[in-house]
Amino acid sequence: MSKKRVLSGMQPSGRLHIGNLVGALQNWVKLQDEYECYYFIADWHALTSQYADTSQIKDNIRDVLINWLAAGLDPEKSVMFIQSWVPEHAELHLLLSMITPLGWLERVPSFKEKQEEVKDKDLNTYGFLGYPLLQSADILMYKANYVPVGIDQLPHLEITREIGRRFNYFYGNVFPEPEGLLTEFPKVPGVDGRKMSKTYDNCIYLSDPAEDVERKIKTMMTDPQRVKRTDRGDPELSPVFQLHKIFSDKGEQAEVADSCRSAKIGCLDCKKILLKNLFKILEPIWTRRKEFMNRADILEDIIQAGATRAKKVASETLIGASKATGLWINQQNK
Ligand code: TRP
Helix, strand or coil, rough: CCCCCCEEEECCCCCHHHHHHHHHHHHHHHHCCEEEEEEEEEHHHHHHHHHCCCCCHHHHHHHHHHHHHHCCCCCEEEEEEHHHCCCCCHHHHHHHHHHHHHHHHHHHHHHHHHHHHCCCCCCCCHHHHHHHHHHHHHHHCCCCEEEHHHHHHHHHHHHHHHHHHHHHHHHHHCCCCEEEEECCCCCCCCCCCCCHHHHHCCCCCCCCCHHHHHHHCCCCCCCCCCCCCCCCHHHHCHHHHHHHHHHCCCCHHHHHHHHCCCCCHHHHCCCCCCCHHHHHHHHHHHHHHHHHHCCHHHHHHHHHHHHHHHHHHHHHHHHHHHHHCCCCCCCHHH
């Protein structure tokens, strides 16, 4: 029996942080043992909102790739590629655009929300409206069974299924319906207690040197009601404890929580334990990051090979979809 297929993508919109690591990457790494996995860097998606300043995009793509490899994605197991290197994504996007009612795109919540939220960019563009459709093309292209994503992406998955169904309704059964795979992890708090996010500037980045991680954790807020060392604390009110829940084992979590409630340890002690556990996870990633940083040749090989493998599946799907649509197929494309 052939393995089921998993596909997911990540925008190269900045450096990756530990929220991305536990929210997505660690899950992707696990999935590669059980499924046939396709992971890609969605550079065209990044352009839909960053078209006015593309100066960072190449570095960001490189950094995402390095982090993927450092976190344990294995090019022998998973196909890793850059979206724009497989131009079939654009072709399928075009084909799907013919059958996509405008209202469906206008109704996707992220469209209006992001337009209202992001004030420094003009997102009133054709490309930005088509963002979810480009994502549908990404997913349908590989006839993916599962798409590991965060909860915020579920509307995009829903429209993907609707588009697939509509295509099948017009032209015959070409696309299976993909399912979302939600990661069980809670939102990772940033150093200010809000959700960890680049926009809030509260992240611990995978590329942060140890000193920075230490400084960020040590200045992190804790239970605001625990003012003096002798005050009893409530771990549930402390974002530091939320990080313990993610990065420390159950035994140490219980110990830290008890010692906080009884004022047996201070906040700095609690942070030191967290740092120890965080470093245990980050150190091997840092080591591998260093290895890949100076090996542009290896990165190039991996991403070339990924594009070739992805293209094989993509061109097959595209020929199938074009045939179903009734177009005259160029036999040389086979
Ligand atoms: N929109 C996704 C995000 O911002 C990135 C993405 C693009 C994606 N295409 C995809 C995710 C296809 C899963 C499948 O996180």
